[in-house]
Amino acid sequence: MNRLALVDCNNFFCSCERVFNPALKDKPVVVLSNNDGCIISRSEEAKALGIPMGAPLHEQQEVIRKHGVQVFSSNYTLYGDMSARVMSILREEVPAIEVYSIDEAFLQVPEGFTEEQARVLRAKVLQWTGIPVCIGIGSTKLLAKLSNRHAKKNKDLTGGVFDLASYWDPDGILTGMETGDLWGVGKNLAQRLRGMGVKTALEFKQADPAAIRKSMGVIGERLLRELNGISCLELEEMPPDRKGVMASRSFGSPVELLEELEEALANHVARASEKVRRFGLLATRIEVFLQTNRFMRDEPQYSRGIAITLDRPTHSSAELMTVARDLLQQIYRPGYRYKKTGVQLVNLVSEDEYQPGLFDQPKARIDVDKIVDEINRRMGDPKNPVITRASQGTEGSVKGWKMRSERHSPHYTTNWKQLPVAQV
DNA sequence: TCTGGGGTCCTAGGACCC
DNA sequence: TCTGGGGTCCTAGGACCC
Numbered sequence: 001m002n003r004l005a006l007v008d009c010n011n012f013f014c015s016c017e018r019v020f021n022p023a024l025k026d027k028p029v030v031v032l033s034n035n036d037g038c039i040i041s042r043s044e045e046a047k048a049l050g051i052p053m054g055a056p057l058h059e060q061q062e063v064i065r066k067h068g069v070q071v072f073s074s075n076y077t078l079y080g081d082m083s084a085r086v087m088s089i090l091r092e093e094v095p096a097i098e099v100y101s102i103d104e105a106f107l108q109v110p111e112g113f114t115e116e117q118a119r120v121l122r123a124k125v126l127q128w129t130g131i132p133v134c135i136g137i138g139s140t141k142l143l144a145k146l147s148n149r150h151a152k153k154n155k156d157l158t159g160g161v162f163d164l165a166s167y168w169d170p171d172g173i174l175t176g177m178e179t180g181d182l183w184g185v186g187k188n189l190a191q192r193l194r195g196m197g198v199k200t201a202l203e204f205k206q207a208d209p210a211a212i213r214k215s216m217g218v219i220g221e222r223l224l225r226e227l228n229g230i231s232c233l234e235l236e237e238m239p240p241d242r243k244g245v246m247a248s249r250s251f252g253s254p255v256e257l258l259e260e261l262e263e264a265l266a267n268h269v270a271r272a273s274e275k276v277r278r279f280g281l282l283a284t285r286i287e288v289f290l291q292t293n294r295f296m297r298d299e300p301q302y303s304r305g306i307a308i309t310l311d312r313p314t315h316s317s318a319e320l321m322t323v324a325r326d327l328l329q330q331i332y333r334p335g336y337r338y339k340k341t342g343v344q345l346v347n348l349v350s351e352d353e354y355q356p357g358l359f360d361q362p363k364a365r366i367d368v369d370k371i372v373d374e375i376n377r378r379m380g381d382p383k384n385p386v387i388t389r390a391s392q393g394t395e396g397s398v399k400g401w402k403m404r405s406e407r408h409s410p411h412y413t414t415n416w417k418q419l420p421v422a423q424v
Numbered sequence: 425t426c427t428g429g430g431g432t433c434c435t436a437g438g439a440c441c442c
Numbered sequence: 443t444c445t446g447g448g449g450t451c452c453t454a455g456g457a458c459c460c
Contacts, residue, residue, distance in 0.1 A: 033428035040428070040460095058426040074428090101460050186458050219434070219457085246430055253425080295427055307453090342429090 005107040006144040010132045012103035013041035016082045019130035020412040028069040036404045073405040081413045118161040137163035141233045142226035145183040174202035247272035248342020252404045255338045266391040268343045269324045273317045282313035283345035288327040293339035304331045
């Protein structure tokens with residue numbers, strides 16, 4: 001019998017901010033998306049104030065002011081480092097682990113693994129990192145997710161740990177859960193199920209597999225089986241090779257000029273190609289896209305993407321920037337107020353496996369890109385690299401495309417100059 | 425003033441080939 | 443009267459997730 005545990009960090013980004021700033025304890029805290037646009041993490045206190053997930057910041061200003069909600073720009077350097085600490089503790093405890101996202105991991109646990117043991121693990125993570133987690137146990141990924149959700153929703157009763165299979169009334173829990181609360185069932189699938197008269201998780205569990213297959217395809221059938229304890233989603237210890245890398249940002253304020261778009265795009269290409277180099281990959285295809293603000297209903301809208309397959313795979317910033325700029329020029333139309341541009345590098349191949357073609361240039365003896373990457377890694381932070389290309393614009397030329405990040409916490413754990421100081 | 429960014433998987437349809 | 447069928451690759455778009 002398979003046995004899995006899903007460990008999920010509570011309000012992860014907010015919890016990270018709290019670890020190094022104890023004054024935030026018991027206070028409402030929220031963390032914003034890139035560009036300080038939306039609220040993407042909320043402490044329990046902030047949730048209690050009725051601040052919804054994904055809410056635009058400007059809609060919540062009044063609540064924030066009234067209750068003194070502490071607001072932070074996202075600090076992915078800090079969150080990434082804290083995540084690695086949590087994952088390394090988990091990895092030591094179990095034979096196999098799949099890091100599913102920055103704040104979640106599936107653990108392969110022994111057959112006799114109990115809620116009691118999960119509580120010990122939970123306490124250890126909290127003590128060693130300061131991050132509270134919830135743990136759900138089940139025989140499939142979907143059931144572990146489901147248990148985790150219950151543990152989190154009923155923390156007072158569960159103490160943050162739950163195993164559906166050892167509960168006295170599992171059907172009662174499934175009845176109290178809508179299909180849309182299940183992992184993998186979004187708005188559309190939930191609606192389709194409602195159309196079939198299936199509303200609760202229990203009704204879904206007992207539904208006719210053939211009917212589900214017919215109306216929801218293989219995805220529906222897989223969910224149904226997982227819900228019934230038949231594992232369809234394997235634990236993936238080795239992350240599969242990346243399919244693509246994307247980089248894009250909304251502008252702080254609308255941009256109309258091609259030159260500014262080119263500058264913003266050059267920055268996105270720089271980030272995307274650095275990522276591709278870091279993974280030891282080459283891109284064989286590049287896509288550039290451009291769009292106006294779809295929320296501005298009364299403004300003229302324009303949205304277009306264009307892609308080409310490269311003559312040969314590359315991860316050179318200079319080469320990719322040239323191609324990207326050319327593509328942008330092809331789709332750019334004057335007279336629009338643009339909200340966003342971005343680049344996707346896809347069909348990635350391994351640097352080592354790639355066979356150079358007959359007419360390829362031999363590799364440069366010194367790879368300038370990689371040297372720049374190394375310097376930026378050691379000396380800068382991701383939002384402010386110390387070395388950039390001229391096409392990316394210069395410091396001080398404050399342009400419309402610059403991203404907002406006004407309430408950034410320090411890089412407590414990754415920059416010597418920003419280490420927290422203990423008061424004696 | 426103000427609405428994130430980065431992924432994955434699946435399906436359908438067209439082009440092309442034998 | 444009558445106009446293959448099956449496989450593969452590519453692309454676009456939908457749906458979902460964190």
